Amino acid sequence: xxxxxxxxxxxxxxLAPDNEVDIVGESGSAEEALAAIQxxxxxxxxxxxxxxxxxxxxxxxxxxxxxxxIVFATAYDQYAVDAFDANAADYLxxxxxxxxxQIAVARVxxxxxxxxxxxxxVRLNRVPIRTGSRTVLLAPKEILWLxxxxxxxxxxxxxxxxxxxxxxxxxxxxxxxxxxxxxxxxFVVNIDHARELIHCGxxxxxxxxxxxxxxxxxxxxxxxxxSRLSLT
Numbered sequence: 559x560x561x562x563x564x565x566x567x568x569x570x571x572x573l574a575p576d577n578e579v580d581i582v583g584e585s586g587s588a589e590e591a592l593a594a595i596q597x598x599x600x601x602x603x604x605x606x607x608x609x610x611x612x613x614x615x616x617x618x619x620x621x622x623x624x625x626x627x628i629v630f631a632t633a634y635d636q637y638a639v640d641a642f643d644a645n646a647a648d649y650l651x652x653x654x655x656x657x658x659x660q661i662a663v664a665r666v667x668x669x670x671x672x673x674x675x676x677x678x679x680v681r682l683n684r685v686p687i688r689t690g691s692r693t694v695l696l697a698p699k700e701i702l703w704l705x706x707x708x709x710x711x712x713x714x715x716x717x718x719x720x721x722x723x724x725x726x727x728x729x730x731x732x733x734x735x736x737x738x739x740x741x742x743x744x745f746v747v748n749i750d751h752a753r754e755l756i757h758c759g760x761x762x763x764x765x766x767x768x769x770x771x772x773x774x775x776x777x778x779x780x781x782x783x784x785s786r787l788s789l790t
Contacts, residue, residue: 559584559591559614560606560631565652569604569631572659578743578778579663582709588612592620598709600626601727602647602666607632618644624728627666685732687713689720696720698733702767703747716769741765741783742776749786 560566566584573579582598585591588609595603603626605614614630630641633652641649647669648662684695696715705712706726713720713729722729726746730738740746747765754766755775763780764772775783 559586559588559603559609559617561586561609562606565606565631565654568654569659572654572656573663576660576663578667580743588614588617592617595626596622599723599725599728601725602627602629602663604629604631604650606630607634607637607641615640615644624731627669629662629666685729687720687722687729688724689722694720698737698748699750701733701738701748702751702769702771703745703773704729704738706744714771739783739786741779742774745773747773749783752787755784755787755789 560569563586566586570581570584573581579602582600583594585594588611591603591605599622605617605628607614607630618625618628627647628641628644629648629650630637630646631650631652631654635651638649647666650658650662684697685701687694687696696713700715702714702716704726705714709723709725710721711724711726711729713722726740726744730740730746737748737750738746739749747767751768752765753768753770755763756766756772757763761777761780763775765775765783766772
């Protein structure tokens with residue numbers, strides 16, 4: 559969210575090379591930003607502090623739950639204390655520098671995907687998945703994998719696939735971290751259902767699940783997966 563198009567374009571150009579970052583929207587006002595956040599449910603939002611009609615802090619209390627990670631991006635340094643009091647992931651000063659944007663994104667990735675089990679394990683007997691007019695209650699052990707596509711996530715079990723308007727991060731936050739692992743920018747798997755890892759050459763690999771479905775493994779996730787499967 560930034561009322562300056564040049565600043566938004568600069569930030570987009572710095573984020574574009576990261577293939578783990580999907581830019582799902584931009585806005586020039588707090589009201590536009592709130593509507594976009596409610597519809598796309600992003601994992602991360604960059605917020606300029608001073609905006610027409612409303613500042614970024616007035617937006618925070620109106621964010622949907624679970625709220626996205628927030629990185630403040632502004633030309634003013636006097637709001638830094640307030641930003642971190644609001645649990646911001648980072649605070650960027652304009653003009654944006656590539657290395658600082660990369661650090662901010664890395665911090666958010668660590669917050670979303672690299673938390674300790676004590677932080678991101680939520681022990682629920684059932685996970686509610688809203689699909690259409692229904693809410694399906696699934697036991698975590700029933701879920702084979704999650705697949706993200708645009709603003710939706712497919713929750714796949716051995717018996718069916720349930721499509722919900724959500725993000726991977728929102729669903730994973732409700733699942734036991736000792737069983738679920740991200741293997742690709744679009745896939746999180748239940749490693750209890752992993753059956754085989756196949757190396758395809760050129761650094762490519764796939765993970766075979768208990769229903770024999772082959773899922774792609776992102777190169778940046780392969781080492782972590784092999785470690786979790788005790789292959790290294």
